[in-house]
Amino acid sequence: MSEQSLPNEEGMEFPEEHVGKGRTSRSTASSPRPLIAEDGGAREASGSAEPAPASFKPASKIAKPSERKSSVPRARRMKLSLTKIDPWSVTKVSFLLSIAGAIIQIVAVALIWALLNAIGLFDNITQLIDSTGLKDSGGFDIASILGIGKVLSATTIFSIFEIVLITVLATIGAFLYNITSALVGGLHVTLGDD
Known part of the structure; x- marks a missing residue:
């Protein structure tokens, strides 16, 4: 089989068999990715579904006053x-x-x-x-x-x-x-x- 080389962003070429198997260049690993795609939420063209980062949390509902009171910790006694x-x-x-x-x-x-x-x-x-x-x-x-x-x-x-x-x-x-x-x-x- 012939190995095709794909260029990356820096102009360096890697064989095709190593692309997508965990090896990425330093510039692609550190490049920021948008949390929401600009085309209405569609994923990248490659078709791989990437989960949202752990730090991304969707907006939660506002807690009702009764729920807020229950979240207050009780007084500690020693x-x-x-x-x-x-x-x-x-x-x-x-x-x-x-x-x-x-x-x-x-x-x-x-x-x-x-x-x-x-x-x-x-x-x-x-x-x-x-x-x-x-x-x-x-x-x-x-x-x-x-x-x-x-x-x-x-x-x-x-x-x-x-x-x-x-x-x-x-x-x-x-x-x-x-x-x-x-x-x-x-x-x-x-x-x-x-």
Whole structure:
């Protein structure tokens, strides 16, 4: 049998027996093919029916509102257990939170002292003591005892003790929680998507 050669798009010739058996030139394999033929949907002249590519999807019907509601996923729920707390983590967090609380406490005491001084409370107490005669008999002066410097110094010392106490108690609480959760199983929490 004589082999006839057919030219391809690049001008190269292949024997006829290899044409259509899975061997195609690089240019014909990569050339785009229209999804719908221009002649009203007819296939190529060779007569081979090629299926539409997988990415081609025909337009679907618009879903009814009742169908849309059924496609919404239900809320998920998870049951979790808190079985261990890292004591070092608790120490760091409680230390920083107690420092923040101490700063708030010092600022609040300073503001309250300024408010009481503005309304004249300390002057009224001093006048009351003067009218009773306690000042002449070796009494005390309330304005010198409750000055802003002494009040803020006492509040700062008290806040430092609070920082140490809160940090130590929180760390001990974390150790006690770990021991208790080893016996009981810890806290059980249910989380859900709402």
